[in-house]
Amino acid sequence: MAFQILLNVFLAFLWMFLQVSFNAQTFIIGYLLGLIVMFGMRRFFTHRFYMHRVWAVIYLFFLFLVELIKANIDVLKLVLRPKLNMRPGIFALETELKSDWEVTLLSNLITLTPGTLVVDVSDDNKILYIHAIDIGEVSEAVDSIKNSFEKAIMEVSRG
Amino acid sequence: MTVISDVLIVLLLLAGAFFSLVAAFGVIRLPDVYTRNHAASKSATLGVMCIMLGTFVYFLVEHDLFSSRLLLGIAFFFITAPVAGHLISRAAYNSGVKMWDKSVRDDLKNKK
Numbered sequence: 001m002a003f004q005i006l007l008n009v010f011l012a013f014l015w016m017f018l019q020v021s022f023n024a025q026t027f028i029i030g031y032l033l034g035l036i037v038m039f040g041m042r043r044f045f046t047h048r049f050y051m052h053r054v055w056a057v058i059y060l061f062f063l064f065l066v067e068l069i070k071a072n073i074d075v076l077k078l079v080l081r082p083k084l085n086m087r088p089g090i091f092a093l094e095t096e097l098k099s100d101w102e103v104t105l106l107s108n109l110i111t112l113t114p115g116t117l118v119v120d121v122s123d124d125n126k127i128l129y130i131h132a133i134d135i136g137e138v139s140e141a142v143d144s145i146k147n148s149f150e151k152a153i154m155e156v157s158r159g
Numbered sequence: 160m161t162v163i164s165d166v167l168i169v170l171l172l173l174a175g176a177f178f179s180l181v182a183a184f185g186v187i188r189l190p191d192v193y194t195r196n197h198a199a200s201k202s203a204t205l206g207v208m209c210i211m212l213g214t215f216v217y218f219l220v221e222h223d224l225f226s227s228r229l230l231l232g233i234a235f236f237f238i239t240a241p242v243a244g245h246l247i248s249r250a251a252y253n254s255g256v257k258m259w260d261k262s263v264r265d266d267l268k269n270k271k
Contacts (some may be wrong), residue, residue, distance in 0.1 A: 071201045072178060079185040079198060088194055088259060111241035112204070117197055119248050131193045131248065 004050040008034045048158070056155040063152055067113050074114040078133065089135040090119060093128045093146060100125070102153055109149050164220040168213050175209030178202045191259040192251045200244025208233050 008031060015030025016022055035051070042049040078086060097103050103125050107118040110130060120129040185198025215229040 068201070068205055072181075072205045075185060075198050075202050076178075076181050079181055079188055084188070084190065086194070088191075090258075107245065108238075108241045111200060111244055115197070117193065117200065117248060118245050119193070119252050131197075133194055133197050 001047060001050045001053055004038065004045060004047070008038060011037065053156060053158075056152065060152045060156060063149070064109060064112065067109065071112055071114040086134045088131065088133050090129055090131050091135065093130055093143075094126060095128055095146075095150065097150065097153060097157075098125075099157070102157055103128075105153055106146075106149060109153075110146070113149075161220065164216060168217050168220075171209050171213030171216065175206045175211075175213060178206030178209065182206060192256050193248055193258060196244050196248045200240055204236065204240040207236055211236075 011034030012027050012030035015033060016026050019026050019030075039049060039051075095103065095106060097106055103121065107121065107128060110116050110128065111118050115133040117131045117133075118128055119131045121127070122129070179202070182198050182202035185202060186195050189195045189198060211229050211233050215226055215233075218224040218226050218229075
């Protein structure tokens with residue numbers, strides 16, 4: 001991915017030298033033209049065309065934002081309810097993610113998800129211990145959210 | 160145009176203040192460290208982010224000042240707040256702080 005971005009910047013500079021005008025506008029035009037050329041040549045790269053990954057990152061960011069707002073409405077309802085009738089608990093969740101930054105990102109996402117908070121990560125990075133604020137009804141719904149998060153992160157990290 | 164931005168600024172500031180208030184209520188009301196951490200790490204994050212965003216829009220519209228430091232502040236807060244919540248609850252668990260009596264499960268007890 002880094003190679004493709006570098007190549008795109010190089011193409012933009014090439015465009016600037018062809019135009020003999022060295023300013024940001026020409027750079028942006030050259031970058032976009034280079035993007036089109038690279039999209040046409042994408043089958044010669046060993047990895048995916050890098051805009052896919054950029055799109056996946058943007059998708060993940062908006063997922064993050066929406067979950068944060070939902071989490072807040074959840075906490076709001078819980079705190080302002082006159083009686084405290086929740087059943088907190090800690091459950092274990094196995095993750096398929098491998099590298100450190102993926103696990104970090106997943107636990108950050110889980111912490112900002114409605115009603116869950118990561119308490120510990122096992123030493124081999126395979127199991128996340130999650131404190132849920134209302135374990136009975138949430139446990140399965142949370143599993144599905146995890147699957148969507150995990151999928152979104154895998155979409156970013158796929159080569 | 161200014162009416163729209165005024166309404167937006169007021170809504171953002173009020174929402175931020177409201178979420179911060181709910182976070183404070185949650186810290187007082189909820190029974191143990193872990194549930195308090197839920198309120199503190201989520202509501203406080205969104206509250207501070209809303210207030211900073213409202214300030215950013217205010218300076219952008221009223222004073223024509225693009226304050227990139229506020230945007231950086233939002234980004235830093237967004238990244239660091241969940242990590243802080245995680246570390247506090249982890250430290251609490253490892254130093255043996257009990258969970259609330261009505262807690263139903265504890266998978267971490269038999270961690271290998």
